[in-house]
Structure formats: structure tokens, C-alpha cells
Amino acid sequence: MGLWFTEKQTENFGITAKIKRTLHTEQTDFQKLEMYETEEWGNMLVLDEMVMTTQKDEFVYHEMMAHIPLFTHPNPKHVLVVGGGDGGVIREILKHPSVEKATLVEIDGKVIEYSKKYLPEIAGKLDDDRVEVKIDDGFLHIAQSEKAYDVILVDSTEPVGPAVNLFTRGFYAGISKALKADGIFVAQSDNPWFKGELIRQVFQDVKEIFPITRLYTANIPTYPSGLWTFTMGSKIYDPLKVKDDRFHDVNTKYYTREIHHAAFALPKFVKDLTE
Amino acid sequence: MGLWFTEKQTENFGITAKIKRTLHTEQTDFQKLEMYETEEWGNMLVLDEMVMTTQKDEFVYHEMMAHIPLFTHPNPKHVLVVGGGDGGVIREILKHPSVEKATLVEIDGKVIEYSKKYLPEIAGKLDDDRVEVKIDDGFLHIAQSEKAYDVILVDSTEPVGPAVNLFTRGFYAGISKALKADGIFVAQSDNPWFKGELIRQVFQDVKEIFPITRLYTANIPTYPSGLWTFTMGSKIYDPLKVKDDRFHDVNTKYYTREIHHAAFALPKFVKDLTE
Numbered sequence: 421m422g423l424w425f426t427e428k429q430t431e432n433f434g435i436t437a438k439i440k441r442t443l444h445t446e447q448t449d450f451q452k453l454e455m456y457e458t459e460e461w462g463n464m465l466v467l468d469e470m471v472m473t474t475q476k477d478e479f480v481y482h483e484m485m486a487h488i489p490l491f492t493h494p495n496p497k498h499v500l501v502v503g504g505g506d507g508g509v510i511r512e513i514l515k516h517p518s519v520e521k522a523t524l525v526e527i528d529g530k531v532i533e534y535s536k537k538y539l540p541e542i543a544g545k546l547d548d549d550r551v552e553v554k555i556d557d558g559f560l561h562i563a564q565s566e567k568a569y570d571v572i573l574v575d576s577t578e579p580v581g582p583a584v585n586l587f588t589r590g591f592y593a594g595i596s597k598a599l600k601a602d603g604i605f606v607a608q609s610d611n612p613w614f615k616g617e618l619i620r621q622v623f624q625d626v627k628e629i630f631p632i633t634r635l636y637t638a639n640i641p642t643y644p645s646g647l648w649t650f651t652m653g654s655k656i657y658d659p660l661k662v663k664d665d666r667f668h669d670v671n672t673k674y675y676t677r678e679i680h681h682a683a684f685a686l687p688k689f690v691k692d693l694t695e
Numbered sequence: 696m697g698l699w700f701t702e703k704q705t706e707n708f709g710i711t712a713k714i715k716r717t718l719h720t721e722q723t724d725f726q727k728l729e730m731y732e733t734e735e736w737g738n739m740l741v742l743d744e745m746v747m748t749t750q751k752d753e754f755v756y757h758e759m760m761a762h763i764p765l766f767t768h769p770n771p772k773h774v775l776v777v778g779g780g781d782g783g784v785i786r787e788i789l790k791h792p793s794v795e796k797a798t799l800v801e802i803d804g805k806v807i808e809y810s811k812k813y814l815p816e817i818a819g820k821l822d823d824d825r826v827e828v829k830i831d832d833g834f835l836h837i838a839q840s841e842k843a844y845d846v847i848l849v850d851s852t853e854p855v856g857p858a859v860n861l862f863t864r865g866f867y868a869g870i871s872k873a874l875k876a877d878g879i880f881v882a883q884s885d886n887p888w889f890k891g892e893l894i895r896q897v898f899q900d901v902k903e904i905f906p907i908t909r910l911y912t913a914n915i916p917t918y919p920s921g922l923w924t925f926t927m928g929s930k931i932y933d934p935l936k937v938k939d940d941r942f943h944d945v946n947t948k949y950y951t952r953e954i955h956h957a958a959f960a961l962p963k964f965v966k967d968l969t970e
Contacts, residue, residue, distance in 0.1 A: 432713040432734035436701065459707035477888070480962070613752070613916050639914060639922040639962070641888050646921015647914040674962040682960030685953040687755070687914070 425456055425464070427471055429644035430614050435471070437461060437642075443538050448530040450582045455538045461642060463538045465506060467531070468581050471642045473506050478542055481608075483675040484638040484683065485650060486512035489571050489604045490519075491666055491680060492652075492659040496570040497521070500598070502558035502586065504575030505531030507543035513573075514545055515670045522551050523569075527582050529555040559585040565598035572599060574607035579618070587618070589625045592653065596629050604654040609635070612690045613645035620693045626653040634659055635694050636683040638674065649690070660684060700731055700739070702746055704919035705889050710746070712736060712917075718813050723805040725857045730813045736917060738813045740781060742806070743856050746917045748781050753817055756883075757783035758950040759913040759958065760925060764846050764879045765791045766941055766955060767927075767934040771845040772796070775873070777833035777861065779850030780806030782818035788848075789820055790945045797826050798844075802857050804830040834860040840873035847874060849882035854893070862893070864900045867928065871904050879929040884910070887965045888920035895968045901928040909934055910969050911958040913949065924965070935959060 423439040443455040443463065454466040462475030473481065486509050490496050497520045499513050505526035513522045524546065526532055532553065535543035546553055554561065558574075572595050579587040586607070595605050609622045619635070627633040630653030640648045652659060660681065667677050686694070698714040718730040718738065729741040737750030748756065761784050765771050772795045774788050780801035788797045799821065801807055807828065810818035821828055829836065833849075847870050854862040861882070870880050884897045894910070902908040905928030915923045927934060935956065942952045961969070 426711065430735055433736070434711050436709050436711050438707040460705055461708070637914075639912075639920070641920040641922065645914070645916040647916065673964045676960070676963050676966070678960040679962060682957035685951070685957030687949040687954060688951050689948045691951070 425458070425466070427466070427469060435642065437464065444534055446530065448528050450528045451577070453528075453530055453534060455534055464642075465531075465535065465539060467577055470578060472577070473508060473539070473542065474642050475539065475541070477641050478506075478508050479673045480638050480640050481643075481648065482508035482512050482542075483672050484636075485509050485573055485575060485606055485608065487670060487672065487675045488636060488650070488659055488680060488683065489573065489606045489652060490516045492654065492657050492662055493571055493602070493604050494657070494666060498523070498569050499571045499573065500525065500565075500569045502562065502572065502574045502576065503527075503583070504573070506535040506539055507532070507546040509573055509575050510551055511542065511545040514548055514550060520550065523554065524551065525554045525556050525558045525561045527555070527557050559591060559594075562591065562594040562598050567598075567600050569599055570603055572603065572605040574605065576608060578610065587622060589628070592626050592629050596653070596655075599655065602656045604652065604657060606650050606652045609649045609651040611643065611645040611647055612649060612693060613647065616693050619649055619651075622651050623694050626651055630654060631656070632658050634684055635686060635690070637686065637690065638683060700733070700741070702741070702744060710917065712739065719809055721805065723803050725803045726852070728803075728805055728809060730809050739917075740806075740810065740814065742852055745853060747852070748783060748814070748817065749917050750814065750816070752916050753781075753783050754948045755913050755915050756918075756923065757787050757817075758947050759911075760784050760848055760850060760881055760883065761787035762945060762947065762950045763911060763925070763934055763955060763958065764848065764881045764927060765794075767929065767932050767937055768846055768877070768879050769932070769941060773798070773844050774846045774848065775800065775844045777837065777847065777849045777851065778802075778858070779848070781810040781814055782807070782821040784848055784850050785826055786817065786820040789823055789825060795825065798829065799826065800829045800831050800833045800836045802830070802832050834866060834869075837866065837869040837873050842873075842875050844874055845878055847878065847880040849880065851883060853885065862897060864903070867901050867904050871928070871930075874930065877931045879927065879932060881925050881927045884924045884926040886918065886920040886922055887924060887968060888922065891968055894924055894926075894965075897926050898969050901926055905929060906931070907933050909959055910961060910965070912961065912965065913958060
């Protein structure tokens with residue numbers, strides 16, 4: 421059989437992937453970092469034993485986190501990514517010509533270092549002239565920012581380890597303050613099959629702070645259940661009322677204009693979590 | 696760790712589920728049948744080492760196979776299910792008051808027997824007065840039918856073992872003949888992450904026979920990649936042009952009127968398989 425990496429996505433269920441070779445493992449100051457070359461998914465980044473991204477399916481998460489809010493905002497110029505040290509969300513943000521600056525605040529410099537080394541087609545755009553990279557605590561960065569950003573994207577791990585603070589009402593209130601008066605934010609908010617109560621909590625917390633709160637989904641095969649959710653808080657712009665002339669061509673493999681709208685149509689058991 | 700059931704969904708990737716106990720295993724005349732009680736998914740039916748259905752997530756597949764065509768057809772009276780011995784699709788069909796008769800043609804009586812025993816809330820409606828159960832070869836049944844059905848649903852296993860014939864142009868031509876002049880059929884057509892070429896082939900084959908051919912998706916966490924496709928062939932009715940007054944209340948956990956439309960919005964890499 422050889423070497424297989426198994427992620428226990430719950431106590432009683434998991435995925436398992438055949439490994440060609442181990443590229444790197446270390447305990448960083450913040451988390452356990454593993455990088456594997458897999459047979460099925462290409463190179464795979466694992467943090468605290470959870471698959472973060474793979475070369476084969478990374479496009480779904482990165483496109484869906486970036487393009488839904490960036491096509492909703494009529495003129496996004498300055499975009500902040502909290503977490504996301506692999507650089508995939510930054511790469512998608514830069515596809516929008518209106519963006520003048522994209523700031524990445526990643527707490528763990530090792531994620532960036534090893535993503536650049538082993539996931540170059542994901543992390544390569546971190547060296548773009550429009551990108552500013554800060555190795556810093558996203559929670560503190562948000563607390564110190566005011567009316568600074570058009571769009572904020574929270575590309576965090578699950579609410580364990582360094583990301584615990586990023587799933588709190590205080591953090592969402594800070595994001596509102598850090599956004600301009602017409603700002604939009606999106607956070608990854610886990611899956612409805614195993615983490616329904618987390619989704620319900622995040623949605624209610626965001627709804628108390630943002631006039632427009634919406635949940636949308638995407639299929640990510642290496643994430644638990646294959647169905648991932650993103651929670652959006654918006655001060656003015658409704659992602660369901662985007663004018664047709666906002667959409668311009670971007671080179672994508674998942675996102676389309678039709679998917680932009682369809683992603684907000686929730687399966688009934690997921691919709692129930694928002695009510 | 697105890698006992699875990701692992702399905703290799705590809706040569707190099709799989710899912711693994713903790714088992715409370717083995718309920719039944721046997722080699723039937725057609726396939727290897729296993730029934731487990733799992734910690735995460737409740738009771739789980741496995742055929743030829745592939746997860747067919749579980750108590751926790753079965754509603755997605757069964758609702759999405761039945762309700763999309765049955766709300767598309769304005770007056771479905773006689774519906775045929777090929778395969779589907781667990782009875783879940785039949786249960787959903789019977790939620791439509793127009794349906795006078797639902798015929799199930801399952802090649803393997805053992806699937807029905809053990810579904811009734813261990814998946815009663817899925818298989819229970821197989822004893823309904825409106826249901827006719829035939830233990831027979833679906834391919835032959837189709838070949839012998841003419842203008843008999845309003846809707847035909849092909850709830851087969853993957854194209855290995857007894858289901859090989861159900862993924863052929865000859866079968867789709869037979870289905871067209873077995874349908875009435877305004878008939879609709881839907882077949883499960885696997886996942887786009889690992890079986891893209893199969894989806895492309897099925898779609899092209901169906902398109903040569905049916906004037907309206909459409910692909911739609913649903914999230915099924917215990918199926919490979921979590922993203923499943925269904926291929927629809929329709930003689931007259933377009934699932935994207937269903938009149939609002941067709942939708943009536945059905946008790947569902949996944950399907951909604953919004954999902955009916957959104958399920959046809961395909962991720963770009965999936966849409967490419969249909970072009």
C-alpha cells in the first residue's frame with residue numbers, strides 16, 4: 421500500500437490520500453506544518469493535520485473567496501487578506517484591474533515560505549508589485565485599522581490554534597471598523613454537515629453587525645463533506661443584485677457569472693442554519 | 696482505533712468511516728453487498744466496495760434524482776426507476792400527488808431485502824399501494840417497453856458489474872422509446888473530479904437522442920469528490936423553464952425551488968464537459 425495521509429475530518433470519518441513523498445514537516449511557532457506530494461492531488465499543504473490546499477483543487481476555494489465579493493463591490497481598490505499565506509486568494513484578487521493594492525497579513529511566515537517553495541503556481545503572485553505581505557497577527561492588524569479597506573477576506577484555518585480569535589463577534593466588529601463605508605467582507609465558515617452550529621453562530625454574529633449578510637457555498641473535494649460555506653457581510657452592496665456590466669472576463673476554472681448567483685441558493689438544511 | 700471501512704474512490708484517494716458493527720455481508724448473484732452501522736453516517740449500504748447510500752446523507756441523492764424531473768414534467772403519472780433497490784427514489788416520487796404508479800426494476804433482490812431490513816426509513820415506501828416492484832434486468836425491461844412512462848430514473852451503480860449496460864447509447868435509445876412523447880429521463884452520471892470523460896460521453900450520447908439535454912449537480916458527502924452529477928434527457932419540457940405554479944410543497948431537506956434552478960449552474964470545469 422505504501423504511505424497514506426489520513427485526515428480525521430470528524431472523530432469517526434476521514435479522507436485518505438496516497439503519498440509519493442514527504443516534502444517538509446515542522447512544528448512552527450504557531451502550528452504543525454506538513455507538505456506532501458500526493459498521487460491524486462499534487463502537492464498538498466496540511467496545517468494542524470487539516471488539509472489546507474492542494475494543487476488540483478485549490479482553484480475552487482481561492483476563486484470563490486475572491487471573485488464573489490470583488491464582483492459585488494463596484495470598485496475595489498484596496499483588499500486585505502487575513503491568513504491565506506499560500507497566496508491563492510491574492511492571485512485571484514490581482515485578476516481585478518481596479519485593485520491597486522492587496523495586503524496579506526499572515527501570522528505564520530513558514531506558511532508563506534513553504535508555499536512559495538512547493539506551491540509556486542499558487543503563491544507566485546505574492547511577489548507582485550501590488551502586493552504587500554505582513555507577517556503579523558490578523559486580529560491585531562484588524563484592531564488597528566480604520567476605514568482602510570474596500571474588501572476584507574478572512575482565509576483562516578478552522579477555529580483551533582491561531583485562528584480561534586477569528587471566529588468571534590469582536591473580530592467581526594473590528595472588520596466593520598477596518599472597512600470603508602461601503603466595504604464587504606467574506607470569511608470561510610466551514611461545512612454544514614459536521615459544523616452546522618458554527619455556521620449558525622457565525623451567521624448570527626455577522627448579521628448583528630452588517631446590514632447585508634449572506635451565506636454561499638462551493639464544492640471543495642478535499643475539505644470535510646465536500647461542501648464549503650463562506651459568510652459575507654456587506655455594508656451596502658448586495659451580491660445578488662450585481663449589475664451585469666460589473667462582470668468582466670476573468671480566467672477561472674470554477675467561478676462563472678451563473679455560479680455567482682447559484683452559489684447563494686442553499687440546500688434546505690443549510691438555509692435553515694441562517695434562519 | 697477499532698474497525699474502519701475504507702472506500703478507495705480512486706487508486707490514490709478514499710474515504711474512511713468508523714464502524715460500530717457489521718450488519719451483513721454477502722456475495723449476491725450480481726455483486727458484493729455489505730451493510731454496516733457506522734458512527735458518522737448511520738447505517739451504510741455498500742455494493743462492490745462503493746458506498747451506495749447512508750442514513751445521514753441519503754436524502755440529497757434521492758431528492759435530487761426525483762424532484763428535478765418530477766417538477767419539470769407537468770403531470771407525471773407513471774414513473775419507472777431502474778435500479779434503486781434501496782427505495783429512496785421511490786419514496787420521493789410518491790410525494791407527488793399526480794403519480795398513480797411507480798415501478799421499480801431492480802436486478803438484485805438482495806438489495807431490496809437488506810434495505811428493508813436495515814434502512815427502513817429509506818425502503819419503507821416500497822410496500823406502498825402505488826408501487827410495483829420487479830426483480831428484473833433493467834436493460835431488458837427498457838428494451839421491452841414502449842411509450843409506457845412519463846419519467847424514467849436510472850439509479851444505477853457505477854459502470855462496473857451489473858450496471859455496465861446502463862451507460863450505453865443503446866440503453867438511452869431504449870429509454871427514449873420506453874418514454875411517452877413528452878417523457879423525461881434522468882441518470883446518475885458520477886463526479887466531474889475523477890470521471891470527467893464519463894460525464895462527457897454520457898452527455899454526448901444523450902444529446903444525440905433527446906432534444907433537451909442538461910447536466911445538474913448536488914453535494915453528496917459520501918460519494919467521490921462530494922460533487923455528483925445527474926444527466927437529464929427530455930423530449931419537450933425544459934427544467935429551466937418550469938412555471939412557478941408547478942411547484943407545490945414537498946417535505947425535503949435539500950431540494951428547494953431555488954436549488955431546482957441553481958443545480959444547473961455548473962462550475963466552469965464541469966460546464967466544459969458539456970460543450
